[in-house]
Amino acid sequence: xxxxxxxxxxxxxxxxxxxxxxxxxxxxxxxxxxxxxxxxxxxxxxxxxxxxxxxxxxxxxxxxxxxxxxxxxxxxxxxxxxxxxxxxxxxxxxxxxxxxxxxxxxxxxxxxxxxxxxxxxxxxxxxxxxxxxxxxxxxxxxxxxxxxxxxxxxxxxx
Amino acid sequence: xxxxxxxxxxxxxxxxxxxxxxxxxxxxxxxxxxxxxxxxxxxxxxxxxxxxxxxxxxxxxxxxxxxxxxxxxxxxxxxxxxxxxxxxxxxxxxxxxxxxxxxxxxxxxxxxxxxxxxxxxxxxxxxxxxxxxxxxxxxxxxxxxxxxxxxxxxxxxx
Amino acid sequence: xxxxxxxxxxxxxxxxxxxxxxxxxxxxxxxxxxxxxxxxxxxxxxxxxxxxxxxxxxxxxxxxxxxxxxxxxxxxxxxxxxxxxxxxxxxxxxxxxxxxxxxxxxxxxxxxxxxxxxxxxxxxxxxxxxxxxxxxxxxxxxxxxxxxxxxxxxxxxx
Numbered sequence: 505x506x507x508x509x510x511x512x513x514x515x516x517x518x519x520x521x522x523x524x525x526x527x528x529x530x531x532x533x534x535x536x537x538x539x540x541x542x543x544x545x546x547x548x549x550x551x552x553x554x555x556x557x558x559x560x561x562x563x564x565x566x567x568x569x570x571x572x573x574x575x576x577x578x579x580x581x582x583x584x585x586x587x588x589x590x591x592x593x594x595x596x597x598x599x600x601x602x603x604x605x606x607x608x609x610x611x612x613x614x615x616x617x618x619x620x621x622x623x624x625x626x627x628x629x630x631x632x633x634x635x636x637x638x639x640x641x642x643x644x645x646x647x648x649x650x651x652x653x654x655x656x657x658x659x660x661x662x
Numbered sequence: 663x664x665x666x667x668x669x670x671x672x673x674x675x676x677x678x679x680x681x682x683x684x685x686x687x688x689x690x691x692x693x694x695x696x697x698x699x700x701x702x703x704x705x706x707x708x709x710x711x712x713x714x715x716x717x718x719x720x721x722x723x724x725x726x727x728x729x730x731x732x733x734x735x736x737x738x739x740x741x742x743x744x745x746x747x748x749x750x751x752x753x754x755x756x757x758x759x760x761x762x763x764x765x766x767x768x769x770x771x772x773x774x775x776x777x778x779x780x781x782x783x784x785x786x787x788x789x790x791x792x793x794x795x796x797x798x799x800x801x802x803x804x805x806x807x808x809x810x811x812x813x814x815x816x817x818x819x820x
Numbered sequence: 821x822x823x824x825x826x827x828x829x830x831x832x833x834x835x836x837x838x839x840x841x842x843x844x845x846x847x848x849x850x851x852x853x854x855x856x857x858x859x860x861x862x863x864x865x866x867x868x869x870x871x872x873x874x875x876x877x878x879x880x881x882x883x884x885x886x887x888x889x890x891x892x893x894x895x896x897x898x899x900x901x902x903x904x905x906x907x908x909x910x911x912x913x914x915x916x917x918x919x920x921x922x923x924x925x926x927x928x929x930x931x932x933x934x935x936x937x938x939x940x941x942x943x944x945x946x947x948x949x950x951x952x953x954x955x956x957x958x959x960x961x962x963x964x965x966x967x968x969x970x971x972x973x974x975x976x977x978x
Contacts, residue, residue: 507970512818514681516741519860523830523977526941530962536970544677545741564755571742583832583861584887594945597880601944625684628759629752646688654665654694654815657970660828660977661681661818670976672839674899702835703899722913729900783842786917787910804846812823812852812973819839819976 508537510656512649516545516573517582518591518606524662525609531658532616539656540613541649542641543623546662547630549576549610550620552638565631576607614640621649666695668814670807674703674731675740676749676764682820683767689816690774697814698771699807700799701781704820705788707734707768708778710796723789734765772798779807824853826972828965832861832889833898834907834922840978841925847974848932855972856929857965858957859939862978863946865892865926866936868954881947892923930956937965 509531511524524540531538542550553575558566573579584590598605604612614620620641627634627643634643653659667689669682682698689696700708711733716724731737742748756763762770772778778799785792785801792801811817825847827840840856847854858866869891874882889895900906914921920928930936936957943950943959950959969975 509966509970512681514678514820520830523828523860526962527966531966534963534966536966544681562755562758564751564758568751568755593880593884597878597884597945597947600878600880603941603945625761629755629761631755646684647692650667650685650689650692650694650816654667658966658975659816659818660975661820662830662977670839672836672978702839720913720916722909722916726909726913783919787913787919789913804842805850808825808843808847808850808852808974812825817974817976819978 506535506537508539508656509658509660510653511538511540512653512659512661513540513542513546513549514544515582515662516548516579518579519581519594520662521549521576521579522606522609525606525613527660528613528618529609529616532613532618538613539619539621539652541621541623541644541652543626547622547626547632547637548573548579550622550638550641551575551632552636556636557633560633561631568630569632576610577605579606614638623649664693664695666697666814667816667818668811669696669698670811670817670819671698671700671704671707672702673740673820674706674737676737677739677752678820679707679734679737680764680767683764683771685818686771686776687767687774690771690776696771697777697779697810699779699781699802699810701784705780705784705790705795706731706737708780708796708799709733709790710794713794715791715794718791719789726788727790734768735763737764772796781807822851822853824855824972825974825976826965826969827854827856828969828975828977829856829858829862829865830860831898831978832864832895834895835897835910836978837865837892837895838922838925841922841929843976844929844934845925845932848929848934854929855935855937855968857937857939857960857968859942863938863942863948863953864889864895866938866954866957867891867948868952871952873949873952876949877947884946885948892926893921895922930954939965
């Protein structure tokens with residue numbers, strides 16, 4: 505039986521997103537089954553920029569949706585961000601090294617068949633509707649996360 | 663045999679505490695055995711506000727005890743805290759959605775029988791005595807954490 | 821067969837490094853096999869201060885190498901750092917409690933035979949050569965991390 509990895513993606517930062525998506529891509533390369541469960545700030549990795557709407561949102565939900573990054577490439581670094589300079593430096597260093605961009609790792613993970621789940625409660629609290637997220641994402645409960653994670657060989661909270 | 667989850671709660675932030683306690687409550691709902699091991703900043707989740715004392719504390723320990731949040735609801739967000747505005751926004755959004763408060767998830771976890779452990783070394787370094795923590799907590803060593811974690815189906819560092 | 825622990829050390833902060841190295845030392849005490857895979861900011865824990873070189877580095881790599889802490893004891897705290905005051909306080913509290921320093925836990929981990937691995941892609945992006953890292957470290961790919969982690973009883977992302 506294939507080995508499984510389950511990542512609970514809680515953070516919404518560029519460098520942590522990179523770590524998670526590089527692991528997800530690498531795991532698929534060695535035929536692991538991979539699920540990423542996006543919760544809290546992690547939802548910012550899977551917004552569909554073409555499909556955002558203020559409809560049916562409360563005032564706070566509208567503020568939240570507009571104050572937070574709309575696209576995965578806009579996420580800040582978890583440290584050394586220096587108002588964006590540190591991130592510019594990291595992305596330039598990645599380019600010098602011919603490393604793909606964060607969005608390429610996201611596309612790679614989608615193409616390789618990584619399972620994308622979003623936390624139901626987080627979506628409700630933050631006011632994200634399923635069609636505001638990329639179409640590969642399915643909204644599930646924390647219980648469904650746990651059932652998948654308990655049978656995984658690797659579980660990480662990022 | 664029941665499936666087990668072990669969470670090492672290192673962080674002392676509102677949103678991460680919420681993630682850990684929602685997972686702990688959900689895991690009990692599906693009959694998992696759950697242990698949370700509180701270390702470092704995680705100890706700030708389980709202080710007993712009625713039971714704080716400066717007795718037997720060094721100057722640094724007193725400073726530390728007084729500079730840090732005394733109650734779980736006072737924890738800051740890990741990001742977007744904006745001097746408390748971001749947190750106010752999150753808690754209002756939770757209320758709009760009729761989501762329980764962080765302290766309710768803590769009470770829920772206690773009532774459902776989650777095992778609460780605190781890291782002995784962290785307590786010693788930070789100067790917390792066992793009776794300054796909520797009474798459900800037992801102080802144990804890192805070895806005891808490892809022995810529990812190695813037999814768990816899910817281990818997370820939050 | 822011995823139980824195994826695998827830590828993915830992503831963070832470059834004093835308190836998180838302390839957590840990881842205390843766990844690693846404790847795990848060896850109870851005869852577990854331990855591997856730490858250092859990636860991204862985690863590489864800052866294993867720089868060899870005697871062996872840094874600007875040779876073969878791009879401008880960004882030089883800047884990065886010089887802006888970041890050169891020695892494990894110089895790492896900042898993840899919170900309450902207050903321009904170093906919070907960290908000073910923590911290290912004083914550790915000393916009062918006769919807790920070893922972070923660098924002692926690193927030396928302990930080396931002496932006890934913890935396996936040190938560094939992430940190949942992170943080293944390439946950040947411009948670290950193998951001989952700029954402590955000599956116990958071996959550079960490996962993310963796939964090699966996954967193969968080790970999938971057979972471990974405990975996996976943590978710190």
